Amino acid sequence: MPFRDRTEAGHRLAQALLLHRGDEPVVLALPRGGVSIAAEVARALNAPLDLILVRKIGVPQHPELAMGAIVDGADPLVVRNEDVIATAQVSDSTFNAACKQELAEIKRRRTRYVGSRAHPKLQGRTVIVVDDGIATGATTRAALRSIRKQKPGRLILAVPVAPTDSLVELRSEADEIVCLENYESFGAVGFYYSDFHEVSDEEVRSLLAAADAQVPKPAGAL
Template sequence: MFRSDLTRFADRAEAGRLLAERVKALGPRDPVVYALPRGGVPVAAEVAAALGAPLDLVLVRKIGAPGQPELALGAVVDGDAPEVVLNADIVAATGASEAFIAAARLRELAEIERRRARYLTGLAPVDPRGRTAVVVDDGLATGASARAALRALRRRGAARLVLATPVAPPETLKAMRGEADDTVCAVEAEVFFGIGAFYRDFHQLTDEEVIASIAAYRERMGSNA
């Protein structure tokens, strides 16, 4: 890990290649790489390629605050019993009611199902049981989505959890170390104005780009994908 408030990645693929070097140095045993879509997919594809590991998705949706949808109250991740993780201090500060959170949860679960149908049609999920699950996103702000993903994968039987991200503020990383067995971050940003500030190209990926990225990875890796 290195500290910098000026480093900018060219794009998510470059960030993924730099991150992959650090993840590979951990020597993860029998790894599976799980991307947080949309933005985490091209980053995770580079990590998975470096490890020669399967690439899968962990579908998580942020629950935004009332009137401030970009402020994360928490997140929900799919599964047999959907995992909901809340940021208690933000819930209290915004006055979000239980009814508001319940409605948001249902709405975001519906979007998760839509994405699953678009992104993973015909692809069987990879079972993390007994394996090293490497969770990858293109950056962390509050870490709510990554926290939900890690807890869900732990519940599904992952033997070891690695959280890997190109950039995050130190306070978020400190909090996440209680969720993952290892955390890997290329840039620990003391001054943090948002993930996009650390990329020259940080356009919002479309569903079509995500699908194309997954297909390109599978073609690149062949039978190892």
């Protein structure tokens, strides 16, 4: 296995990102698995850690197959995977119902993880988006597009492992991509970790609290 667990992968990813420490970046994690990785990156870069809440919209009969993704916000951003929608013959009403279901889960997670905690402004900043890996790229693409709307100075995608073709497709969405391992024949993200346990809500809350204690709140925090 390339990685023992998410902590080791995060440490190795952080080493590859050290040149951005002087940029005073903001690190955004895709929960839940991405938070363990991002916490290591934020610690190494002395950067604030926050969440970008994205949910995959799964095909009803095959929920692991992404037909799109949705990102939280005042005007939630939806990304559709038209090829999957057409192949699975998913109607607009079915797709919209799935969107509403995932948006409700996003709101639950925002309340659970974030509450009233301050969020750093992203405009003009170097923003590093971190996950534990990429599968289809649907949730990653949605996250990057949502962040781009906030006008960051530089947008970086950083992951330990990903399919080669997904990285190619995402190059237009980020200014830079840092990926430690990529494979043409991929499978699932968990195949590349010896320990790929499901990260709990409590682990997410604990990692965010530790990050808040480590890094002073940036000027301009909301």
